[in-house]
C-alpha cells in the first residue's frame with residue numbers, strides 16, 4: 001500500500017489535538033529538490049561567505065558527487081559518516097549520500113574526538129567523508145574519503161541524477177542524540193518522515209521562493225535539516241554560516257541585516273543572545289524557536305522585534321519538529337500548539353490511557369515522522385517506540401517523549417518539561433519547569449534554571465541588565481502562586497548559562513558552577529531578647545549556621561531529630577527549662593521557641609499525641625515512638641510522604657520529668673488510644689510503631705478491636721516480637737540460650753565480613769553495656785545515677801516489656817518493614833518473631849538501612865514512598 005493511500009485512508013482520530021491529514025506529496029527529498037533546480041536553475045540556492053551556488057550548480061554537483069560515491073562502493077543502506085567544516089561541499093555531500101540511496105551520519109568536527117569515534121563505531125559506518133584537515137584524526141574502521149579528492153574527481157561524472165532505487169522507507173540519516181545520561185544513541189529517520197516534516201513546514205510556518213533562511217545550526221542537531229533543506233523545496237535561499245559566525249551572535253545579527261534574512265530558527269538561548277546583540281530595530285523576520293521551553297518574557301521580547309514567532313516542539317526521534325504554534329502577544333499560556341500534518345500527539349497516563357484535557361500526562365507522538373528507532377538498541381526501542389493504539393493504521397507506532405504536557409485551549413499542547421526534571425524534595429514531587437516558569441515571570445529575571453541540591457531547590461538566574469537581585473521579593477511573589485516547598489531557597493547569579501553544542505542550556509555544567517548566594521529566604525532578623533539570643537546561639541552551634549535569625553525555620557536550616565535532641569538538652573542545661581522535642585513541629589523558629597519557653601511549666605504541651613504533620617485529606621497514620629522516644633524522627637517520614645498525608649506520632653508520658661511514666665505496656669496502649677479518641681478521627685485506623693513502638697501499636701490494635709473499632713493497617717517498623725523468652729526459667733531457658741550461640745557466632749562472623757565497621761561498633765557498644773550490667777550485678781560498680789527523664793522512662797519501658805504477655809491477634813494483618821542490614825543476631829530473621837501472633841498474616845517489606853538508619857536520609861525517601869503506597873492500599877480496602 002502506498003503512503004498516498006495511507007493518508008487518504010486514514011480516518012483522522014477525532015481528538016482535539018490531531019490535525020486532519022492531507023495527502024502527502026510522496027516524492028523523495030532529492031526529487032523535490034531536483035524539480036526546483038529545473039524550475040529555478042539560475043536562482044541562488046546557497047550562499048556561503050562570498051560564494052553563491054545556484055540551484056543548477058547545487059543539484060548537478062550533488063548528482064556528480066553521488067555517482068562518484070557509488071564508485072567508492074557507497075550504495076543503498078551504507079552508513080556514511082560526514083565530518084567536514086560548514087561549507088557548500090558539506091551540503092553537496094549530504095545530498096549526494098541521499099541521492100546514492102545511502103544513509104548519512106552527521107558528525108560535527110568540533111565535537112570531542114572520542115564522541116565522534118564512538119558514533120562512527122556504534123553506527124558501524126562503512127565510510128567517513130572528511131577533509132585533509134581532519135585526515136587520520138579519528139580512529140575508526142570506516143574507510144576515509146577526503147573531500148578534496150571528491151572535489152577533484154567529481155567534475156568527471158555525469159550531472160544527471162543517479163538511479164538508486166529509493167523508497168520512502170529508506171533511512172536517510174542516523175542522528176545521535178546527546179543522551180543526557182549514558183551513551184548517545186543513533187536515531188534513524190526515514191525519507192518519509194523527513195519529507196512529511198518539510199512539507200508540513202512549507203504550510204506552516206510557510207516559506208516561498210523569496211525567502212532567505214539562515215542556516216546556523218550544527219548538522220549534529222536535527223533542526224539543521226529545516227535550515228538546509230526547506231528552502232530548497234521552494235526555490236528559496238539557504239544562507240549558510242561558518243562555525244565562527246554561528247557562535248557569534250553580533251556577527252549573526254549583521255548577516256541577518258546585510259543578507260535580508262527572512263527566516264531564522266534557533267533555540268531560546270541563541271535568540272536571547274541575539275537580543276543582546278544591539279538589536280533595537282524591528283526586522284521582517286519569521287522567528288522559529290524550539291528545542292527548549294519558550295518563556296512568555298522571551299516571546300514578548302521577540303514579538304516586539306520580529307514579524308512573527310513560531311514555537312516548535314519535537315524530539316529528534318520523531319523527525320525535527322512534531323508540533324508548532326504561532327505565538328501571539330496576548331497568549332496567556334505559551335504552548336507548543338498542535339501536531340503538524342500526519343503527526344499525532346497524545347497525552348497519556350502511565351497506563352497509556354488518554355487523560356482528559358487539562359490533565360498532566362506524558363506526551364507521546366505518533367505519525368509518519370516517528371523514526372525507525374535507535375540503531376542497535378532493541379531494549380531501548382521497545383521502551384520508547386511502541387504500537388500506537390490510537391491510530392487506525394495497522395502497524396502505526398508512537399514515541400514516548402519523556403516530556404510532560406497537557407492539552408489546553410481546546411487542543412493545544414502545553415509542554416511542561418522533561419519528566420526527568422521532575423524531582424522529589426522532602427517527599428514533595430516538583431516539576432522544575434513549573435518553578436522556572438513562575439520565577440521567569442518575575443521582574444529582573446531574564447532567564448532561570450532550577451535544580452535540586454541537598455533537599456533544596458537552587459535557582460540559577462541570569463538577570464535583566466541593570467537590575468538588582470531581589471531574592472526575597474522573588475520568593476514572596478512565588479509564595480503567592482506556589483506551595484512553599486516549591487520556592488527555591490538559594491540563588492546563583494550568572495552572567496549567562498553554559499550551553500551545549502546544540503545551543504541548549506547545559507544543566508550538568510550549570511550545577512558545577514556559580515557561587516551560591518547566601519540563603520535568600522533567610523531575611524535575617526536579629527534576636528531581641530536574652531532568651532532569643534541564647535536559643536539562636538545554640539542553634540548556630542549545632543546547625544553550623546553562621547547567623548541564625550529569629551524567623552529562620554529549624555527544618556529549613558537542616559535541623560534533624562538528632563540535632564533537635566542536642567539542642568533541647570543544651571537549652572535545658574542552660575536554662576533548666578525542659579521542652580518536648582515535638583514542640584519543634586510548631587515552635588520551629590527561634591522566636592516561637594522562645595515564646596514557648598516563656599510559658600509556665602504547666603502550659604507547655606507534653607501531649608501524648610503529636611501532630612507531626614496534621615494537614616492533608618488522606619486518613620492519617622499514627623506512629624508509636626521507639627525506645628529513643630524521638631518523635632522528630634517521624635518528621636523524615638512525614639516530609640517524604642505525599643503532601644496530602646497527615647502523620648501523627650505518640651510520645652511517652654514522663655518526658656517532662658514530672659509525670660510518672662507508664663508501668664505496663666497495656667497502660668501505655670490504653671492511654672495512647674484515649675489520646676486518639678479524644679480527637680475526632682474517622683474510624684478505621686492506620687497504626688505503626690518503630691521498634692519497641694511496634695509492640696505498643698500491636699497492643700493498641702487489640703484493644704481497639706475489643707472496643708469495636710477497626711484497625712485497617714498495622715505496620716511494624718523493624719519491630720521484633722520476641723516475647724516468650726521473658727517468661728522462661730531454669731533449664732529450658734539455658735538450653736535455648738546455649739543452642740543459639742552457634743548460629744549467633746556464625747551470624748556475627750558473616751556480618752563482620754559484610755559490614756565490618758558497623759558490626760564492630762555495634763558489638764563494642766553491646767559489650768560495654770553488658771559489662772556495666774554485670775559489674776553492677778556483682779557489686780563492682782554502682783548503678784548509674786541519672787536524673788534524665790528518658791533514662792527513667794527507658795527503665796520502665798523495659799520492665800513493662802518484660803511483663804507484657806503477647807497474645808495472638810486477628811485485628812489486622814501485619815505489614816512488617818524489615819531492614820536489609822542486620823547488625824545483631826535474631827532467632828527469626830524472616831518474620832522477626834511475628835508468625836505465631838499475627839493470625840491475619842504478615843506482609844514483609846524489605847527496606848534499605850539498618851535498625852537506626854532506615855528512617856534517616858537517604859533511606860527515608862524510599863521508605864516513605866513504600867509506606868505511602870501501603871497506607872493508600874490498606875485504607876482504601
Ligand code: AMP
Nearest residue numbers: 290291292293294312313314315316415
Ligand atoms: P532534541 O531531541 O534534542 O530535539 O530534544 C527534544 C526535547 O527538547 C523535547 O523532548 C523537549 O523536552 C525539548 N523541547 C523541544 N522543543 C521544545 C519546545 N518548543 N518547548 C519546550 N521543550 C522543547
